[in-house]
Amino acid sequence: MAAKTKAQDIIDNNAVAVFSKSYCPYCKATKSLLSEMGAKAYIIELDQVDDGAAIQDALEEMTHQRSVPNIFIAKKHIGGNSDLQGKKSQLPKMLKEAHAV
Numbered sequence: 527m528a529a530k531t532k533a534q535d536i537i538d539n540n541a542v543a544v545f546s547k548s549y550c551p552y553c554k555a556t557k558s559l560l561s562e563m564g565a566k567a568y569i570i571e572l573d574q575v576d577d578g579a580a581i582q583d584a585l586e587e588m589t590h591q592r593s594v595p596n597i598f599i600a601k602k603h604i605g606g607n608s609d610l611q612g613k614k615s616q617l618p619k620m621l622k623e624a625h626a627v
C-alpha cells in the first residue's frame with residue numbers, strides 16, 4: 527500500500543491515531559496523556575516499521591507537519607504534543623465524541 531494511502535487509512539479507521547517514534551519524549555508524553563484519559567488510540571511507531579520514513583513524508587505533505595507525534599482525533603488533525611496538551615481541558619469531550627473512550 528502506498529504510504530499516503532496507508533496514513534489516510536489509519537486516520538480514517540481509528541478514533542485516535544498517533545504517528546509516533548518509540549524514542550521520542552514528546553510522543554511518550556502524548557501516549558501517557560491519552561492513556562491517563564483512558565483513550566483507545568492506534569499508535570504507529572514510525573522508527574519501527576519499514577515504510578516509516580515514507581509515511582512521515584506523506585504526513586508532511588498532508589498536514590504540513592513533519593514532527594512526531596502527529597495526532598488525529600476523529601479524522602481531524604490536532605498537531606503535535608504541545609497542541610494536544612494545550613487542548614487538555616477539551617479532551618474528555620473530544621474523546622467521547624470520537625468514541626475513543
Ligand SMILES: N[C@@H](CCC(=O)N[C@@H](CS)C(=O)NCC(=O)O)C(=O)O
Pocket residue numbers: 547549550551552553592593594595605606607608609
Ligand atoms: N513541538 C513538537 C515537538 C516534537 C518534536 O520535536 N519531535 C521530534 C522527535 S522527539 C521530531 O519530530 N524530530 C524530527 C524527526 O523525528 O523526524 C510537539 O510538541 O510535538
